[in-house]
Amino acid sequence: MAMAESSGGGGGGGSFVAVRRISQSINRTNTCQSTTSAKAVAGSAAWLGKGLSCVCAQQTDSDARPSFDLTPAQEECLLRLQSRIDLPYDSSNPKHQEALRSLWYAAFPGEVLFGLISEQWKEMGWQGKDPSTDFRGGGFISLENLLYFAGNFPKSFQHLLRKQEGDRALWEYPFAVAGVNITFMLIQMLDLEAVKPRTLVGATFLKYLAENESAFDLLYCITFKLMDHQWLAMHASYMDFNTVMKATRRQIEKELLSEEISKLEDLPSYSLLTQ
Incomplete structure (x- = not known):
């Protein structure tokens, strides 16, 4: 896997890390042929923060928003989800370390990982050699989301x-950091850190959560796949990521609020996962 660094042009003077992608026909083992494509996955130190501030922090007057009453089942499910959201990634926690290793082997079966801090992680689209520094925006749940995606929709996970x-x-969006952005965006969009939802889309989501405790993880997978679909439809490049995320958020909100939807599998965008 070839690595190259160049000075980042424009805004902030950070460095861009380019990772040349292995072509889709390759067998990723130690004995595989190392043919490469000319396309690249890009990341920058400023990219995550820019994405989060532009895409997610859209409402500031939280006091003006109404709240929606919850059923006991919805309240219990929300509290359990909030306990996941509140848990930061802890690089000293053996369970967190093992989860991170599991993500590597889900992404690259048969390819030996040489360490939890390694240049290898850039292959997945982390900003540097230590993925733990990128979890600040999403916490441990963002790692759980990626693991759920890899385990339940492996074909779509590998395609992305x-x-x-x-x-x-x-210049493509960096896969792993995009995943953390999506976790953060969904938490904000659904107002999941509030005691009660203060948006209709948040209240609607809690109906699905009460019926399926994996609803957040499933919605994450749907949103990630939709984001990539929007990316291709908009012929987007690296600097268009925020625009694509905003379009993705609008579409997910629209689908969640549709009267024709009774479960997340009914969302039109769910079909993208199963193609």
């Missing part, structure tokens, strides 16, 4: 990781 679908830009 390796950028296998569609006519793509030379």
